[in-house]
Amino acid sequence: MKKLAILGCTGSIGTQTLDIVRANRDKYEVVALSCGSNALALAALAAEFDCELLGIADTDKYAELKSYAPQADVRCGDDAIAELARCDADIVVVAVVGMIGLRAVVSALECKKTVALANKESLVAGGALVNELLKRGGTLCPVDSEHSAVWQALRGERDFTRIILTASGGPFYFTPQSELEGVTPERAAAHPNWSMGKKISIDSATMMNKALEIIEARWLFDTLDIDYVIHPESVVHSMVEFADGSIKAQASFPDMRLPIQYALTYPEHAPRAFSELKLPLTLRFLPPDEDKFPAPRLAREALKAGGNACAVFNAANEAAVRLFSERKIAFTDIIKIVGDTLAAEPTERVRSVADVFETHNRIYDKIYLNYRGN
Numbered sequence: 001m002k003k004l005a006i007l008g009c010t011g012s013i014g015t016q017t018l019d020i021v022r023a024n025r026d027k028y029e030v031v032a033l034s035c036g037s038n039a040l041a042l043a044a045l046a047a048e049f050d051c052e053l054l055g056i057a058d059t060d061k062y063a064e065l066k067s068y069a070p071q072a073d074v075r076c077g078d079d080a081i082a083e084l085a086r087c088d089a090d091i092v093v094v095a096v097v098g099m100i101g102l103r104a105v106v107s108a109l110e111c112k113k114t115v116a117l118a119n120k121e122s123l124v125a126g127g128a129l130v131n132e133l134l135k136r137g138g139t140l141c142p143v144d145s146e147h148s149a150v151w152q153a154l155r156g157e158r159d160f161t162r163i164i165l166t167a168s169g170g171p172f173y174f175t176p177q178s179e180l181e182g183v184t185p186e187r188a189a190a191h192p193n194w195s196m197g198k199k200i201s202i203d204s205a206t207m208m209n210k211a212l213e214i215i216e217a218r219w220l221f222d223t224l225d226i227d228y229v230i231h232p233e234s235v236v237h238s239m240v241e242f243a244d245g246s247i248k249a250q251a252s253f254p255d256m257r258l259p260i261q262y263a264l265t266y267p268e269h270a271p272r273a274f275s276e277l278k279l280p281l282t283l284r285f286l287p288p289d290e291d292k293f294p295a296p297r298l299a300r301e302a303l304k305a306g307g308n309a310c311a312v313f314n315a316a317n318e319a320a321v322r323l324f325s326e327r328k329i330a331f332t333d334i335i336k337i338v339g340d341t342l343a344a345e346p347t348e349r350v351r352s353v354a355d356v357f358e359t360h361n362r363i364y365d366k367i368y369l370n371y372r373g374n
């Protein structure tokens, strides 16, 4: 039995992780569960999976959660995920949204645990520090479908020349640029191929998701040779090119439960509990349009600048996505704010996780407070 801590258990990745546990009760035991504020859903999952160690970020929800789960050991506040990541789990699934996930990743790796990582913002903001920690122990298993694809394609290989990420293009790849300004949060959050949390759906619509994934791949696979292509069918999840021009691709039905399960069972490919890819089918690989969707170009600039630039980039996006969700700014303002912030902020050295949080909080608050009154 593998013991799992599932942080962000009420979200899209969290609930799909629990689907895998439901289908494999003899293989997994859930020893810790956490969420942001949804006390009722967390208590229901705690009862279903007989889990007594719970975390909730929203301190105002402590009493409510305790009323539903009086026997539980409840940790609350921003540090709850870090406390839960230190529990006796074999694998810590980090499926919270936002760079707050870095607290859990650091805490789990300090205890030399295996982390199944869905949360990309933590690597974007703190990738260099996470890699330093990994030198001392612990393992990082990517859950993000593109990075799982690269991880799978690299098995048994010694070297590669290029990573080619695939991108669905989001809901607006074929939409004229002139229509983007009027896009509503509801339209932006409706992804054509995947059912995901609100933030990543909006990130997919701006192509910020691919931008974050380029940075994520840089830290996971230690390379800057990362390209991407638009692949509207989301069947090929990414590719790796080798010196002789050979390209290995990983393909499957677009279902996040596959990369989640692989992160839990690595190096085994466990039996499938989800849809099968039916062949034949027609696949397209189209060029990106960085005039219309410049986020990946900005990500490369942030990577080149180094220091805290990627943390600035991520924080600006987190604040801008929230403002857009609250209808305080237009869809097209998101990337404008990210680009303007990146251009204006002097790059600073990052020595510690505290430095990353300082950058994040400073940039996030500056942007959010500036536009909140709109």
Ligand code: NDP
Pocket: 007, 008, 009, 010, 011, 012, 013, 014, 034, 035, 036, 037, 038, 039, 057, 078, 081, 095, 096, 097, 098, 100, 118, 119, 120, 121, 143, 144, 145, 194, 195, 196, 197, 198, 199, 200, 256
């Ligand atoms: P969701 O919004 O669906 O879920 C987020 C989870 O995090 C919820 O359990 C939420 O709790 C919890 N949470 C929110 N705020 C906090 C906080 N401050 N502290 C602790 N927990 C918090 O997101 P997704 O599942 O879609 O995405 C999770 C991560 O995985 C993101 O980083 C995303 O980029 C990445 N990812 C997601 C994919 C997907 O298909 N969904 C694919 C690849 C990567 P509550 O319910 O109480 O709000």
Ligand code: MG
Pocket: 144, 145, 146, 213
């Ligand atoms: Mg992805």
